[in-house]
Amino acid sequence: MNLASRGILLVLDGWGHAPPGPANALSRAAMPDIDSLIAERPSTLVQASGEAVGLLPGTVGNSEIGHMVIGAGRPLPYDSLLVQRQIETGALADHPLLNEVCAKLAATGRALHLVGLCSDGQIHAHVDHLRELLRIAASSGVPAVWIHAITDGRDVGDGTAAGYLDLVEKFAAEAGTGRIATVIGRGYALDKSGDLELTGAAMRAIADGVGVGVARARDALDGQRSDVWVPPSVIVEAEDTPPGVVGQGDAILFTNFRSDRIQQLADALVTHLAARDVTVLSLARYDTRAAIPPLVDRADASGGLADELERHGLRSVRIAEGEKFEHVTYYLNGRDDRVRAVEEHVRITGDDPPDYRSRPEMNLPLVVDAVTEAARRADVALVVANLANIDVVGHTGDAEATVAAAEHTDAAVGRICAAAGETGRWVLLVGDHGNAEQMTRPDADGGLRPYGGHTTNPVPLVYVPAPHGRSAGGELKSEGTLADVAPTVLALLGHPPGAAMTGRSLL
Template sequence: MKKVSLIILDGFGINEATPEENSITQAENRPNFSKLFAFPGYTRLKASGRDVGIVEGFMGGSEVGHLTIGAGKIVKQNILEINDLLDNDEFEKLPEFTEMVYYLRKSGKSLHIAGLLGTPGVHSYQPHLYGLLKIIPSEINVYLHLFTDGRDSPRTESVNYLQELIDFISDKKNVKISSISGRYFAMDRDNNWERIQKSYDAILGKIEKSDKDPITYLKQSYSDKVFDEFIEPIYFVSGKAFESGDVFLHYNYRSDRATQLTKIIEKDFGSENIYTMTKYYNEFAGKYFIKKQKVENTLGEIISKKGLSQLHIAETEKFAHVTKFFNGGAQIVYPGEKDILVASHKVATYDMDPEMSADEIFAEYEKNAKDFDFTVVNYANGDMVGHTGCLVCTSTSIEKLDEIIGKTIDYCAENNIDLLITADHGNCEVMGTPQDPCTSHTTNEVPFWYIKDGEVVKTKPNGGLSNVAPTILEIMGIAKASDMKESLLLD
């Protein structure tokens, strides 16, 4: 049985539209990446749209990317499920929704809806908010707590998303905007509670109050060089603060960046009137609309059932991705599985720390991988530093990854481990310019390299993320599940 290591370079795509930006990944001081890209027989994987179970043309993301890699098949994602329910007039028939409406009508209390503005579809989808507002009875007062993006969309795009929303609710006298927060505050996932607290205080009306209209507030922030991700939380006096007895509904469908805010609200107000689009965490006792589909016969499950060992390593920022999402969206540790969490460095943004925890991750890999049959490792640099829009910092982060990849190739050759290198989605390969930085994911394909005994092996020219797990199983000499895609190995 052959041992295999899978390295996932988060946010590391192939850019042919603006090839001058390839210097970020293929410059002379990236000898390992330059050699890998120069090899004519590597595979290009689709990592966006329908190929990862989301809307055609939409950017992929870390959650759907790792889920698809680990599942070995395309799994229909929540965005499509919610679209179908709203489009087919089925959402308002969900028992949780009818119960919520009944309570609000009977009690006369208010509904507070929170979530990320925008249409990139990574964490939320603004048309879902419109769909909810259409089916909420007009006698129920609705107050919106909106999070501006700037990571998965351009850094000043939220003013356009906000204007579209304002136009949509112009004839809905029962709907008002109560607060706005940059996602830096509202959607932290690394236990920076001081950030969450600011957004939470805005929802509770315990923060600076403004009599400006929301559009003016955003435009003034832009004038002050504060862009969407970092918009200071603000409460608008024309709205209403969340209070006991009110209903709180978080409409993000992706869990990782919605968990902390929901936890603090549930802790302070109880779970009875807390609703979320999906179940964000195991111990959540509130109601949620979309039930999790069970993804069976994942790579991790198959390896475990064969009595083999597996190791999952990532830093805090991406730990859920190599564990929960890689294992089919289930918070489960399979028999024979060991998970190693490396702490992410505590910095405000990763342009201040572009190498992140890459050295610490490799140290854990080097110490442990030879003792496991399968190892998966995530390096977050390309995505997390790419999101900052800082070209120099992103270049530094990729230079560090190039060094790590060189060490990993040598380590695997020395320990008779077959090495696979790929990515979950694109990001750092398109950075824009210092004057107009690009901070979002991309729809670009991602590379896939198979390295054996230190040499790159030719694989099929094209595929998708769903082809990775079957490839690993074939190398290990294990039969793939019947519902998995095909291997990328050549006959």
């Protein structure tokens, strides 16, 4: 293998670009290594949101679609876009399976339970989809619809849950059906760390009506420190009776279109309700252990970078902390969970708990060590790593902690680029979506509220040539997108883009 053809693809999660300012944690941070790379090496900005990556216009990017498009080498119609198309064309209302389930509920007098995140962040769900599902249920004569509302505070501003609960109740009034049965923070309902105590608390509230009893949905928010951690709360009526429990012969429809954070709860509910003859559906396809039929299927993401590396016999090592491990493996590979013979997956874990505010460095030193070790191996053509800190800490909404995370990331980039130079490798750095460059957002009163969500800003892409490879000078093409990353990587490895790729090399 030509020494100069080996490289490192480094994804800086949440690394977006915006003008310097007090709300831009990245411009506030001391980042000498990254700043010098942008100034001295070929760099450009690429689009990572909206139609450029297969999302609805104006929709913020996210790690899942970002890594999928980086890997696919082409925009992919994301699940949210596919669901929206089904709604706009009337295909969802005419869906045979949904109509069959609604007709059965109407005939048997049983209830439909809608379970999902209630916000318009468009990362995991969109509350407007709930509006359409309520309308369909009403027109089908479903006698009762219970809404199990998961509050957000991460994909949208924290402290906004009350407004979304009001919106859900407005949608129910418009449709003439639907009542909120439970209110649960996403920290419980959308855990994906394997904490089954959190998931179990959410599951018992939905299935059995076990939780904090409240008279109204808004009451669940009283005195809570965050929308993320609203304890599982159950709307109760006279004599503390929760009317919205899942009964024999009911149906559940999960309304999140993204799988990763809902699937732990979905599996738990399917197992818990096995004896109740409950029909379970999902709005989009989930990667659950249980077989849950989706109403909208996925776009084909095959023929991407992983397939091309396999075709050419090029070994890659994928490295990330647990928070982003699936992104450099499963999502980068087009939602394919195979571990190919030419792939090695390295999941970084540490002994310390993930208190992101107090430990913004997370386990970054271990990630750098793993990247350096893989870079020294002559049999490895490509090292792919995700540095999660900027995004994960940015989601806390804590600007000072995010500044610290950016500075730790900068030091890690410096170490990785030094190791690349010592081992004769090129480095391609790219963000997957924006986040830390916008840490506040105006609230309804005109003030500024801390913001930990994603943005529609472009992301930087920087090329650091190998010491004896291409010239250190020159420029990268402009007007790129994340779909151009895989063709660029393949060009640097000495291969053309795959036949399925519509992206172009930016070299």
